[in-house]
Amino acid sequence: xxxxxxxxxxxxxxxxxxxxxxxxxxxxxxxxxxxxxxxxxxxxxxxxxxxxxxxxxxxxxxxxxxxxxxxxxxxxxxxxxxxxxxxxxxxxxxxxxxxxxxxxxxxxxxxxxxxxxxxxxxxxxxxxxxxxxxxxxxxxxxxxxxxxxxxxxxxxxxxxxxxxxxxxxxxxxxxxxxxxxxxxxxxxxxxxxxxxxxxxxxxxxxxxxxxxxxxxxxxxxxxxxxxxxxxxxxxxxxxxxxxxxxxxxxxxxxxxxxxxxxx
Amino acid sequence: xxxxxxxxxxxxxxxxxxxxxxxxxxxxxxxxxxxxxxxxxxxxxxxxxxxxxxxxxxxxxxxxxxxxxxxxxxxxxxxxxxxxxxxxxxxxxxxxxxxxxxxxxxxxxxxxxxxxxxxxxxxxxxxxxxxxxxxxxxxxxxxxxxxxxxxxxxxxxxxxxxxxxxxxxxxxxxxxxxxxxxxxxxxxxxxxxxxxxxxxxxxxxxxxxxxxxxxxxxxxxxxxxxxxxxxxxxxxxxxxxxxxxxxxxxxxxxxxxxxxxxx
Numbered sequence: 001x002x003x004x005x006x007x008x009x010x011x012x013x014x015x016x017x018x019x020x021x022x023x024x025x026x027x028x029x030x031x032x033x034x035x036x037x038x039x040x041x042x043x044x045x046x047x048x049x050x051x052x053x054x055x056x057x058x059x060x061x062x063x064x065x066x067x068x069x070x071x072x073x074x075x076x077x078x079x080x081x082x083x084x085x086x087x088x089x090x091x092x093x094x095x096x097x098x099x100x101x102x103x104x105x106x107x108x109x110x111x112x113x114x115x116x117x118x119x120x121x122x123x124x125x126x127x128x129x130x131x132x133x134x135x136x137x138x139x140x141x142x143x144x145x146x147x148x149x150x151x152x153x154x155x156x157x158x159x160x161x162x163x164x165x166x167x168x169x170x171x172x173x174x175x176x177x178x179x180x181x182x183x184x185x186x187x188x189x190x191x192x193x194x195x196x197x198x199x200x201x202x203x204x205x206x207x208x209x210x211x212x213x214x215x216x217x218x219x220x221x222x223x224x225x226x227x228x229x230x231x232x233x234x235x236x237x238x239x240x241x242x243x244x245x246x247x248x249x250x251x252x253x254x255x256x257x258x259x260x261x262x263x
Numbered sequence: 264x265x266x267x268x269x270x271x272x273x274x275x276x277x278x279x280x281x282x283x284x285x286x287x288x289x290x291x292x293x294x295x296x297x298x299x300x301x302x303x304x305x306x307x308x309x310x311x312x313x314x315x316x317x318x319x320x321x322x323x324x325x326x327x328x329x330x331x332x333x334x335x336x337x338x339x340x341x342x343x344x345x346x347x348x349x350x351x352x353x354x355x356x357x358x359x360x361x362x363x364x365x366x367x368x369x370x371x372x373x374x375x376x377x378x379x380x381x382x383x384x385x386x387x388x389x390x391x392x393x394x395x396x397x398x399x400x401x402x403x404x405x406x407x408x409x410x411x412x413x414x415x416x417x418x419x420x421x422x423x424x425x426x427x428x429x430x431x432x433x434x435x436x437x438x439x440x441x442x443x444x445x446x447x448x449x450x451x452x453x454x455x456x457x458x459x460x461x462x463x464x465x466x467x468x469x470x471x472x473x474x475x476x477x478x479x480x481x482x483x484x485x486x487x488x489x490x491x492x493x494x495x496x497x498x499x500x501x502x503x504x505x506x507x508x509x510x511x512x513x514x515x516x517x518x519x520x521x522x523x524x525x526x
Contacts, residue, residue, distance in 0.1 A: 056472050059365050111496070114494065139459075165379075231478050233375035238516060257476050
């Protein structure tokens with residue numbers, strides 16, 4: 001069991017309740033990373049399902065839970081022949097923090113009937129770059145758990161040179177050796193800096209809701225995370241992420257709606 | 264009040280319950296159209312919210328409700344300064360049919376900071392074509408409510424000539440004169456034939472879950488509905504729809520996960 005497996009572990013305490021212990025190692029400077037929280041919630045939902053994989057996940061981020069004990073309540077809504085539906089709630093100190101709807105099914109890895117190409121061809125990994133290490137007082141502990149190598153133009157906002165388009169692209173893997181799985185993908189779809197930073201946005205850009213689909217089980221190796229967006233308006237932006245595995249296969253698709261920061 | 268407004272009306276009967284009467288005029292050959300059902304559910308969610316617009320909607324289609332009386336239960340989850348979260352359930356004969364998570368907010372129509380171009384340029388409307396009228400015994404009553412003019416290649420599957428890619432594109436408006444609004448958009452994001460028909464799929468392709476975001480209030484006139492997909496594999500496909508208003512503005516974005524038909 002890796003540190004990430006342990007940090008997202010959900011232990012069943014009764015038919016519909018799981019205990020989790022939210023790990024301070026997944027903080028993004030105060031709040032815990034949304035992808036990490038999804039992974040913990042998904043562990044419970046999959047354990048409670050007769051199927052093996054979380055094919056669709058929607059979460060609303062109602063509040064920002066803190067590191068420490070929390071519970072996941074799983075309410076099965078319907079179990080069919082090929083898929084099961086459930087509602088999940090992450091609760092801390094009796095208060096709902098995250099609300100979700102999850103569809104589980106079992107993927108078999110059959111050859112695709114149709115598969116689109118990646119929307120972008122990444123430069124070779126040797127040409128991609130890390131973000132500077134965060135200052136210890138920033139509380140950005142997530143950075144130590146993941147290795148993220150960026151397509152350079154998409155972090156040029158750091159030097160005050162945003163590309164003018166919402167975008168964020170990187171190679172991604174866990175720092176502790178671990179083959180990617182659906183829980184690592186949950187982390188990956190929400191692990192990059194907000195795409196709006198490349199469009200000139202700044203400051204805390206809270207995710208309001210996020211939906212992602214697991215399309216195939218990822219092969220071992222680096223993931224490629226391609227993030228973009230279509231519209232920044234009225235204080236809102238969309239962030240869309242496509243994750244490819246090391247063989248180029250589409251393994252996850254996500255879209256989130258988030259607020260533009262005021263920082 | 265148009266026929267569509269009436270068919271989606273939700274009348275509050277107590278703090279958290281709304282009565283709706285599901286209209287047989289929105290059938291797609293047996294089941295009711297998913298977009299129509301979303302519109303009815305959204306009426307209740309918006310009425311119960313202090314905000315004006317459904318900016319994010321996720322629904323799971325648990326079962327297929329039939330025309331006639333039903334209830335929408337709205338459970339407010341959190342109301343913040345800029346957005347409110349709620350859970351909604353469409354119930355018929357005491358059984359949950361549709362489960363949803365809805366985020367409401369108020370859009371103000373400010374000039375975008377960034378706006379992407381449409382992913383596809385539609386041919387002029389004069390070059391677009393209607394589907395043949397459905398046979399009365401097909402039960403496809405939805406077709407009478409909407410005017411849909413297709414980009415011809417995307418319905419060539421009708422002649423046994425699918426393009427080989429998941430796609431479905433059309434101009435869209437209500438048959439009864441009505442300016443588009445968020446409820447018409449809920450219908451529009453799920454109104455076209457499944458994109459998988461253009462990739463060679465056939466038969467009933469049930470939507471498992473659908474998420475859509477309202478990005479701006481649409482201007483009067485025709486909507487442009489651009490549908491595509493990235494992967495058809497393992498019995499599943501994604502359908503992504505982008506809706507533009509008559510000024511070219513992005514007004515809605517959706518993604519659904521659906522099963523490939525066996526027909």
